[in-house]
Amino acid sequence: MTNRVHLGKSLPALYQAVVKLDQLSTEALANADIAEGFAHLLRLRASQINQCAFCVRQHTRDALASGESSDRVAVLAAWKETEYFNLKERAALELVEAITLISESQLPDATYEQAAENLTQAEIAAIEWLAIVINTWNRIAIPSRYIVKANTDAAAL
Template sequence: MTTRLNHAAAAPKVIQAMMALEKASRSQGLEPPLLELVKTRASQINRCAFCLDMHTREARAAGETEERLTMLAAWEEATCYTPRERAALSWTESLTLLAATGAPDSAYAAMAAEFSPEEQVALTLAIVTINGWNRFAVGFRAEPARAAT
């Protein structure tokens, strides 16, 4: 894979705006391990190697186990996730695959049962943000940090 464009160097103000979204999504009180599961799952769906590399490392640093990271691609069948995590992962998939899912009422109801209204907005912002990052990294073929070493 060859990097197409260094998007951060090409448009630093755009990346500053994305970083502001990232900072906002991290500062809304949601648990860091939950956020890393959401970011990793969206990155799996979007096939973003750069973000998978980053967020699996950050998940481990936040205390996530190898078993749970390995099982994430099959979270619906796995028993190692809490109801809150399962609701967040369902909402993540619904919004990441929006054209196919239409954000079904069942996914919203599960998420609303586990998250306060403020948390629902914060979770949705986190999903919006990681999907944006995935599109930059996949679109411009950003190279994962571990691949560069």
């Protein structure tokens, strides 16, 4: 593998601006009463779609550390086929997926209408910003090829 430009190290001021954006997004989620563990599941779902191994590992760990069950983490990629998520959570997951896949169909009216029926405006805004921020992190980590080495310590996860 060719050595790649590490975006965080090459332009640290821009990287720190994304860190600040992440902090503001996290505050918006807390102000909207979105549980920290579920917020990590939303980040994890976008990272799964984007195939960002670094962020998938990080947000799996963060979700579990925040009290999310291993079952909810395990079925996240197939959440539509489960009963693990309530209507609000399903609307939030649908919204994050639509924003992550925005080039495919923009943000469909049906997806937004479902969100508006089940979420407050504060929740929608916080979730949309979360999607924007995690997609930004994915787009920093993937081209920089953040290394994800196997950990032989099974307890590390």
